[in-house]
Amino acid sequence: MHAFGFAAARTLPEALRLAAPDSAFLAGGTTLVDLMKLDVLTPDRVVDINRLPLRGIRSTRDGLRIGALERMSDVARHPAVHPVIAEALAQSASPQLRTMASIGGNLLQRTRCGYFRDVHTPCNRRQPGSGCPARTGDNRTHAVLGTSDACVATHPSDLAVALVALDASVRLVSHAGERLVRLAAFYRLPGDTPQVENDLRPGELITEVVVPRRPWARHSTYVKVRDRSSYEFALASAAVALDMRGGVIHEARVAAGGVGTVPWRLPAVEAALRGRPPTRASFEEAAASAADGARPLTENAFKVTLLKRTIVRALMSLEGGS
């Protein structure tokens, strides 16, 4: 591990003051410490933010507000939290990691692409311009949607998929002030600059996550398909929420994980569900467009079919459709 200076901030202004161009905030450390051990991340200074008061899980008029330092395990258990969020969290990582890891850190976790994690191989995301061995190499777990010639790495967060489905935003604070950014707009497609993963500015903190108030979104679920039944990242996952009125789908929210370079919202699938009865036939018809635009790689073409089936399964488990 490269040497770094350590400081623990007690207040938000102190944290912002301690942040420097080459510093990193430390929350649960389950991404940061891991990647520092691998020399993938080499900050000059680590600012421990765990003593900041970025806590609390509250239902308010604006919606559900979750402090950035709330731990995954605590959020997953909280009664105010939508099932799709709780289930996405409960199926993430392991109990110990969920006890440690924060909501803010989760949204900023880095891809699990083996080339990104190995400093002895090229990677455009880690070292811009060095190349992408994943395009022709080990790419079974990689993305089929939102990829570019420069990068095909999958976004790993389950929580982010649930939050993107529910139109959640993150509140960001820096010296320049405060802003609320929709999570779907926060993440960047890799394009020619895969090293730019999101809209976070240097020294900026996530202070909370805000999920808009929408009572019907409690009718929601998260289905995750993976190589083993626990403690594994998604090959494909689906976050779905349905607003049922008079036996017909009035509104739908659908997003997918494990298949995209960013959490993948599926507006076309949502549109195809509107006004339809909750049957397997309507679900299959709607999911048919889920992988439109997919660019499968040498080893991951199976994800095109898997994605559609995962969405259908999620919708079926929610509605028990016939």
Added chain:
Amino acid sequence: MGGETPRGGGLSRRRFFGTTAAASAGVVLTTAPAPAARAADDDGAVDVAITVNGTAEKLHVDPRVTLLDALRERLGLTGTKKGCDRGQCGACTVHVDGRRVLSCLTLAATADGRKVTTIEGLADGDDLHPVQRAFVECDGFQCGFCTSGQIMSAAALLKEGHAWTDEEIREAMSGNICRCGAYPGIVEAIKTARRAD
């Protein structure tokens, strides 16, 4: 179980060999009180005051040192095992402020002011913790390398108060890998310990 290695003073065999590990190179014991401001000294090291198994400890550590290395190499508490050192196996599971965490992904510097319990601190003297006793009774291990992590995880699980069916127990213990495949015994042990509680 605890106290097999002297905590302060002389250079123990463990400590001597420990210093060859790069990650623990910067660990030094100090008697100086922790400064009010939580920032690194000139040498880059930080003062950390932690309570380990009920004993107050003061460490002066390079911020790179993980809680796992501090426990093993500095405090001589080698019951906590280093498996993958990447947060993927659970062998290094300890309790921090009563919650199960991975000590390999916890920087020692962030444990300042916290209470840490390791496998050495679980028993009450010679009186084993119910989970320890149940692991012995139910053959919850084979080679034993993952066992301290399994037991720490299981003890936390019982306190968390969930996971009642075999399937739920397996899910709640999925963060602890056992390469010998002692899983059936581990599930039995947890059910036995819960009944004993």
